[in-house]
Amino acid sequence: MSTPALMPDPELRPVISAERVRVDLGGRTILTDVGFDIEDGELVAILGPNGAGKSTLLKVVLGLVKPVSGRVSVLGQPAGRANARIGYVPQFRAIEAETTLRARDVVRFGLDGNRWGPGWPSRAREMRIDAVLDEVDGRELAKAAMGELSGGERQRLLIAQALLSDPRLLLLDEPLASLDLGREQEIISLIRKICRSRDVAVLFVTHDVNPLLSDIDRVLYLANGRSAIGPPDQVITRDCLSDLYGTPVEVVKTGGRVFVIGARI
Amino acid sequence: MKTLIELLRYPFIVNALVTGSAVAVAAAASGYFMVCRRATFAGHALPNIGFAGAAGAVLLGIEPVYGLFAITILAAIAIGMLARDLRDRDVTVGVIMTFALGLGFLFLALYSGYAQRVYGILFGSILGISVRAARVTAAAAAASIAVLAILYRPLLFSTFDPELAQARGVPVPLLSVLFLVILAIIASLAVQVMGALLLFTLLVGPAATATRIVKSPLGAIALSIALGLLYVWLGIMIAAANGTVPVSFCIASLSFVVYLPVRLLVRPGGERRYGSERPARQPV
Numbered sequence: 001m002s003t004p005a006l007m008p009d010p011e012l013r014p015v016i017s018a019e020r021v022r023v024d025l026g027g028r029t030i031l032t033d034v035g036f037d038i039e040d041g042e043l044v045a046i047l048g049p050n051g052a053g054k055s056t057l058l059k060v061v062l063g064l065v066k067p068v069s070g071r072v073s074v075l076g077q078p079a080g081r082a083n084a085r086i087g088y089v090p091q092f093r094a095i096e097a098e099t100t101l102r103a104r105d106v107v108r109f110g111l112d113g114n115r116w117g118p119g120w121p122s123r124a125r126e127m128r129i130d131a132v133l134d135e136v137d138g139r140e141l142a143k144a145a146m147g148e149l150s151g152g153e154r155q156r157l158l159i160a161q162a163l164l165s166d167p168r169l170l171l172l173d174e175p176l177a178s179l180d181l182g183r184e185q186e187i188i189s190l191i192r193k194i195c196r197s198r199d200v201a202v203l204f205v206t207h208d209v210n211p212l213l214s215d216i217d218r219v220l221y222l223a224n225g226r227s228a229i230g231p232p233d234q235v236i237t238r239d240c241l242s243d244l245y246g247t248p249v250e251v252v253k254t255g256g257r258v259f260v261i262g263a264r265i
Numbered sequence: 266m267k268t269l270i271e272l273l274r275y276p277f278i279v280n281a282l283v284t285g286s287a288v289a290v291a292a293a294a295s296g297y298f299m300v301c302r303r304a305t306f307a308g309h310a311l312p313n314i315g316f317a318g319a320a321g322a323v324l325l326g327i328e329p330v331y332g333l334f335a336i337t338i339l340a341a342i343a344i345g346m347l348a349r350d351l352r353d354r355d356v357t358v359g360v361i362m363t364f365a366l367g368l369g370f371l372f373l374a375l376y377s378g379y380a381q382r383v384y385g386i387l388f389g390s391i392l393g394i395s396v397r398a399a400r401v402t403a404a405a406a407a408a409s410i411a412v413l414a415i416l417y418r419p420l421l422f423s424t425f426d427p428e429l430a431q432a433r434g435v436p437v438p439l440l441s442v443l444f445l446v447i448l449a450i451i452a453s454l455a456v457q458v459m460g461a462l463l464l465f466t467l468l469v470g471p472a473a474t475a476t477r478i479v480k481s482p483l484g485a486i487a488l489s490i491a492l493g494l495l496y497v498w499l500g501i502m503i504a505a506a507n508g509t510v511p512v513s514f515c516i517a518s519l520s521f522v523v524y525l526p527v528r529l530l531v532r533p534g535g536e537r538r539y540g541s542e543r544p545a546r547q548p549v
Contacts, residue, residue, distance in 0.1 A: 113422030
């Protein structure tokens with residue numbers, strides 16, 4: 001059986017394909033010209049200075065923010081149409097710290113929170129929740145109230161929540177924010193494990209590339225409204241970043257860590 | 266027990282119990298969402314806004330309940346549309362509520378008739394409810410519960426995590442308006458029982474107590490409903506047996522007396538902390 005040439009298999013297209021994307025928010029241009037492809041099963045970190053539009057870019061992929069111009073397709077469809085196959089973990093939210101809801105009930109939102117009706121108890125649904133909780137090693141944690149858990153514990157459960165839609169793409173906004181080094185490493189390993197075992201593309205926003213240099217496949221660097229994508233050692237270089245920032249930038253490598261210096265951010 | 270059976274011989278007590286129960290169930294169930302959505306100020310404002318509608322209806326010589334429904338639903342839509350952002354919602358609600366209260370006062374000043382009807386709107390007149398009003402209230406309360414059941418999962422999702430719910434295709438702004446409209450309908454029903462000034466007790470009291478004790482949403486809603494029914498039944502019986510104290514005073518007092526020890530003794534979120542790590546603190 002061959003697929004007719006006129007109907008390219010959507011499974012073979014890039015998970016995300018963005019071209020010349022321009023985004024204005026509140027009268028300010030956040031992204032001027034951003035373009036990149038994300039392939040199946042790759043682990044990509046979005047880097048860039050504060051206010052570079054990293055979180056905004058995730059919202060563009062979700063169709064929550066509409067570009068002024070340019071084209072974004074996700075899983076072969078215009079952004080926003082394929083959200084059922086995207087697992088999204090937004091940045092730190094009120095739900096994490098304040099809610100007295102049991103963590104399992106929060107995780108459940110990922111399964112059927114968007115369906116109408118009261119949702120009668122179902123053994124099959126509970127087993128699916130157990131399965132994703134096991135994947136993040138959080139079955140016991142899920143018995144506690146969300147507000148009683150630490151930042152790393154909450155992050156693990158929110159990743160489980162995102163997995164319930166059986167996603168082809170995971171979008172994680174600052175999953176490492178406010179974690180200490182040990183927890184940071186734990187979450188990175190977990191994200192990498194899920195990326196590999198599920199063959200799901202993962203795009204995550206972070207502010208420090210150093211803890212995960214050896215774990216990621218590619219870097220999507222945003223600065224000055226523009227983007228560069230590639231392996232870390234090709235993107236985080238003096239030439240590439242100076243070009244992106246439009247001003248001379250030094251990249252210093254020392255002790256296995258990289259630092260970007262001199263960028264007007 | 267003997268008193269209860271004796272009381273049930275009076276039709277007005279039966280009407281009061283039917284109406285009170287219907288209102289208690291609807292108010293307690295919607296109260297859970299109101300408390301979790303941090304929309305208690307809106308819940309407090311709607312009946313007060315309703316007072317203006319009822320006073321206006323009395324002035325025009327029509328049934329107060331029509332004025333109640335019209336103005337609270339209108340106000341609910343206005344609040345839902347104008348106050349998208351949690352941070353300025355209270356301000357919007359406050360401005361709309363005080364304007365409505367001003368209107369209500371104007372209508373009162375213009376009204377030259379018997380003030381007892383207006384007094385009833387402010388403080389409730391559950392012992393004076395007709396059979397027909399009891400039936401209408403029960404039917405409307407049942408309809409509100411049915412709508413809440415249909416909206417249950419997306420409403421819960423958007424209550425606790427609006428951002429993610431929006432990303433998953435839940436119509437968050439629409440649900441926000443719909444919920445306030447349901448709250449407005451329930452508030453309008455409850456005004457006859459508790460009065461505009463005191464019905465907030467039935468919305469906030471049972472739900473606030475229940476969310477302190479039970480974590481799961483369905484469990485908290487069930488406990489909230491049970492508490493609401495208990496307050497209303499006991500309140501009606503105490504008031505009827507005593508003869509002087511008003512029903513709404515008894516209900517408000519019962520709600521307070523139960524909430525206070527729970528508030529002082531039970532930590533929010535329940536019985537124990539799980540796990541070995543300390544709760545996360547944002548690094549400085």
